[in-house]
Amino acid sequence: MNKYTGKFFHVVTYGCQMNVHESEKIRGILASLGMLETDEINDATVVVFNTCCIREGAEDKAYSNIAALKKWKAEDDSRVIVMCGCMPQQKEGKYDLKKKLPIVDIIIGTHNINLLGQYLTRLAEKKEKIYEILESPTESMDIGNCIRDDKINAYVNIIYGCNKFCTYCIVPYVRGREKSRPIDEIYKEVKDLVQNQGYKYITLLGQNVNSYGKDLTDKTTFSELLTHLCRIEGDFKIKFMTSHPMDFSDDLIKVMKNEPKVAKTLHLPVQSGSTAILKKMNRHYDIKQYMSIIKKVKRAIPNISLSTDIIVGFPGETDADYLKTLKLMKKVKYDQLFAFMYSKRKGTPAATFDNQVEDYIKTKRVNNLLRLQKIIQKDQLKKCFKKTYNCLIKHINGVAVGITDGGKEIYIPNYQFANQNYFANVKVEDIRNHKLSGVIDE
Ligand code: 5AD
Numbered sequence: 333m334n335k336y337t338g339k340f341f342h343v344v345t346y347g348c349q350m351n352v353h354e355s356e357k358i359r360g361i362l363a364s365l366g367m368l369e370t371d372e373i374n375d376a377t378v379v380v381f382n383t384c385c386i387r388e389g390a391e392d393k394a395y396s397n398i399a400a401l402k403k404w405k406a407e408d409d410s411r412v413i414v415m416c417g418c419m420p421q422q423k424e425g426k427y428d429l430k431k432k433l434p435i436v437d438i439i440i441g442t443h444n445i446n447l448l449g450q451y452l453t454r455l456a457e458k459k460e461k462i463y464e465i466l467e468s469p470t471e472s473m474d475i476g477n478c479i480r481d482d483k484i485n486a487y488v489n490i491i492y493g494c495n496k497f498c499t500y501c502i503v504p505y506v507r508g509r510e511k512s513r514p515i516d517e518i519y520k521e522v523k524d525l526v527q528n529q530g531y532k533y534i535t536l537l538g539q540n541v542n543s544y545g546k547d548l549t550d551k552t553t554f555s556e557l558l559t560h561l562c563r564i565e566g567d568f569k570i571k572f573m574t575s576h577p578m579d580f581s582d583d584l585i586k587v588m589k590n591e592p593k594v595a596k597t598l599h600l601p602v603q604s605g606s607t608a609i610l611k612k613m614n615r616h617y618d619i620k621q622y623m624s625i626i627k628k629v630k631r632a633i634p635n636i637s638l639s640t641d642i643i644v645g646f647p648g649e650t651d652a653d654y655l656k657t658l659k660l661m662k663k664v665k666y667d668q669l670f671a672f673m674y675s676k677r678k679g680t681p682a683a684t685f686d687n688q689v690e691d692y693i694k695t696k697r698v699n700n701l702l703r704l705q706k707i708i709q710k711d712q713l714k715k716c717f718k719k720t721y722n723c724l725i726k727h728i729n730g731v732a733v734g735i736t737d738g739g740k741e742i743y744i745p746n747y748q749f750a751n752q753n754y755f756a757n758v759k760v761e762d763i764r765n766h767k768l769s770g771v772i773d774e
């Protein structure tokens with residue numbers, strides 16, 4: 333028993349899959365204190381904000397949502413607000429959090445989330461606010477017993493941090509240097525998720541998964557890790573994100589092609605279609621090299637589903653640079669696009685670059701990009717006709733639906749099903765109103 337046993341907690345998450353997974357770990361820590369989860373902030377004693385600082389919008393949202401709890405906090409002095417993750421970890425953040433958010437009781441960064449239980453106990457005993465930002469991880473960040481959001485897809489960290497220092501990006505400053513998890517630890521976790529907990533998809537997480545193993549003494553590569561994980565017995569598939577084009581190897585393409593357990597989907601951020609801009613971004617590849625990877629991947633895996641990240645309005649981006657990005661999109665034909673307006677991050681090199689692009693131009697460019705992507709996506713659907721995809725079979729409103737590795741839904745009318753959540757081949761037989769339907773293809 334402790335002060336928190338039997339009380340409720342609520343976790344609010346901003347940002348990427350890494351943060352989503354970290355929040356699953358936070359929920360595990362809070363449950364181990366005997367706490368219960370609630371969707372209702374009003375019922376909660378502890379509210380945790382796991383924050384993101386990749387763009388200004390994410391920061392502003394977290395800041396205003398925390399500030400809005402002033403009245404909630406004043407109503408009951410046993411209530412606790414925790415702020416953790418990337419926002420507090422920034423050295424040169426926009427907000428002086430301690431001063432600007434006096435209602436927060438515990439402010440910690442990205443390197444000590446695993447110690448949250450200890451901080452809460454200290455708060456209960458000493459009744460003193462806690463502000464602790466560490467320079468590097470204390471010990472293993474891997475906490476057992478995380479409480480996962482999803483019952484089908486499980487996130488598994490394979491590498492923390494980033495050494496790439498793209499000039500626009502704050503991540504290397506808040507997440508530290510690359511640190512790979514030992515292969516045996518990952519293997520054990522995946523095996524348990526698949527064989528004891530019934531997970532169908534394992535998504536391996538890292539800022540740059542292709543750097544996996546470079547810091548390990550045995551120098552295991554990412555392709556070797558993937559191959560090793562595919563030897564685990566069971567009906568499951570592996571996805572991974574995010575890949576950096578610079579480290580993307582031919583070996584990896586081979587593994588993706590040859591291993592049925594590797595999902596046929598790839599997120600390969602390009603960021604810009606202009607080689608000049610890529611150089612200023614410090615991305616270490618040009619468009620020719622990027623296109624060469626895309627061509628090789630498409631040749632090896634014709635049904636692959638591709639997605640990317642693009643930033644518009646990077647300092648110095650001209651109309652001509654921007655048109656090159658549109659041209660690239662038309663060439664690659666991504667199934668999914670994540671488009672962002674460049675957001676100045678204090679402390680990163682690009683924040684001091686000349687020729688910052690005006691907001692109205694960024695807005696125009698991003699809207700245009702999304703419009704083009706819609707057209708491409710419709711076109712991509714047509715290409716599915718008569719093709720066969722290995723899908724996860726699910727029931728949606730009583731109808732069987734095959735979900736492709738890339739997330740497309742293929743309705744399977746008149747299919748008699750007894751169970752769900754297994755893999756089967758589905759052939760697309762019809763496309764109507766942007767909806768795919770098909771049959772099981774044995
Ligand atoms: N402004 C806009 N987008 C950014 N990203 C990273 N930093 C910034 C920034 N300062 C985007 C990149 C990255 C994705 C996760 O977020 O496209 O791939």
Ligand code: SF4
Nearest residue numbers: 494496497498501503
């Ligand atoms: Fe940021 Fe570049 Fe590292 Fe990705 S690879 S996290 S964009 S610095």
